[in-house]
Amino acid sequence: MIVVSSANGIVGIREAVAILRAGGSALDAVEAATRLVEAFPDDHTVGYGGYPNLLGEVELDASIMDGRTLRAGAVGALKGYKHPISIARKVMEELPHVLLVGEGAARFAAEMGFEQENLLTEAAATVYQQGLSGALPEDQRAWLNVGISGNLARLARITADPERASGTVNFIAQDGDGNIASAVSTSGWAWKYPGRVGDSPIIGAGNYADNRYGACGCTGWGELAIRCSTAHSVVLYQRMGFGLEQACRQAMSDLAAAADTTTMNLVAINRDGRPIGMTTVPGRTFVWMTPEMEGPVEEPRVVVDLTTSK
Numbered sequence: 001m002i003v004v005s006s007a008n009g010i011v012g013i014r015e016a017v018a019i020l021r022a023g024g025s026a027l028d029a030v031e032a033a034t035r036l037v038e039a040f041p042d043d044h045t046v047g048y049g050g051y052p053n054l055l056g057e058v059e060l061d062a063s064i065m066d067g068r069t070l071r072a073g074a075v076g077a078l079k080g081y082k083h084p085i086s087i088a089r090k091v092m093e094e095l096p097h098v099l100l101v102g103e104g105a106a107r108f109a110a111e112m113g114f115e116q117e118n119l120l121t122e123a124a125a126t127v128y129q130q131g132l133s134g135a136l137p138e139d140q141r142a143w144l145n146v147g148i149s150g151n152l153a154r155l156a157r158i159t160a161d162p163e164r165a166s167g168t169v170n171f172i173a174q175d176g177d178g179n180i181a182s183a184v185s186t187s188g189w190a191w192k193y194p195g196r197v198g199d200s201p202i203i204g205a206g207n208y209a210d211n212r213y214g215a216c217g218c219t220g221w222g223e224l225a226i227r228c229s230t231a232h233s234v235v236l237y238q239r240m241g242f243g244l245e246q247a248c249r250q251a252m253s254d255l256a257a258a259a260d261t262t263t264m265n266l267v268a269i270n271r272d273g274r275p276i277g278m279t280t281v282p283g284r285t286f287v288w289m290t291p292e293m294e295g296p297v298e299e300p301r302v303v304v305d306l307t308t309s310k
């Protein structure tokens with residue numbers, strides 16, 4: 001049994017392990033842990049308190065996958081609900097679908113009895129104001145309001161900077177029955193174009209789990225993980241016989257073929273529950289914990305240099 005997460009999962013990992021210890025399922029563990037991060041206002045990359053899109057609206061993406069059945073549920077560009085991971089789980093359990101977005105996702109959340117709430121905290125709203133104007137040179141700031149009411153595309157190209165304002169939480173758990181589940185939740189890029197959906201709710205891009213081989217969750221530049229199916233690649237390379245680290249390295253170096261490769265991070269496990277974290281950015285960490293441990297360990301991620309893989 002084990003729970004693995006991105007570094008910001010520290011807020012929820014003990015809860016996930018407690019669920020496994022009590023005989024709970026991997027699915028329950030990753031959902032409960034993700035909810036704690038979603039509710040944590042100081043994490044501006046996930047759930048409540050997340051940074052908004054260009055219009056100042058918090059739009060959330062999340063997905064959950066059951067490695068036993070390969071069933072999955074996801075929501076994208078969802079506004080007004082604090083726990084997209086639980087709505088994603090309901091999509092998996094209550095609908096013959098995998099992914100709901102925007103208005104449809106909000107309608108479904110209401111039908112399932114989730115409470116609507118304001119997710120934009122004062123702290124996030126302040127950074128939003130400063131972030132937009134800070135991204136523009138002084139002599140162009142007057143253009144900001146015109147941009148917001150008119151040409152958002154130009155504004156998105158200037159302000160949606162993945163290196164400065166992004167983040168996501170990944171959780172992977174393997175329970176006492178050997179079942180693996182994975183959960184991913186994010187508010188996406190800060191100042192993104194409204195309606196933009198990243199890799200987090202795209203099964204195979206930002207999230208994948210298969211009991212037979214392992215699981216992977218991604219953070220970083222979501223468009224890249226979508227274009228290269230990164231999470232599924234990690235699992236597929238293990239299926240093809242690669243060891244865990246080699247599978248992750250191969251999936252990462254596949255990104256180097258993209259003309260505009262930038263930040264990517266992943267956490268993964270193999271079917272024996274061995275964890276790993278990998279990144280293109282030196283200094284990043286991930287955390288993991290087993291039921292035998294008193295607390296989580298935070299470990300450096302293996303760093304890969306994609307410039308040498310081109």
Ligand code: ASP
Nearest residue numbers: 166167168188198220222
């Ligand atoms: N992958 C997320 C997204 O593209 C952002 C991040 O993890 O930094 O929405």
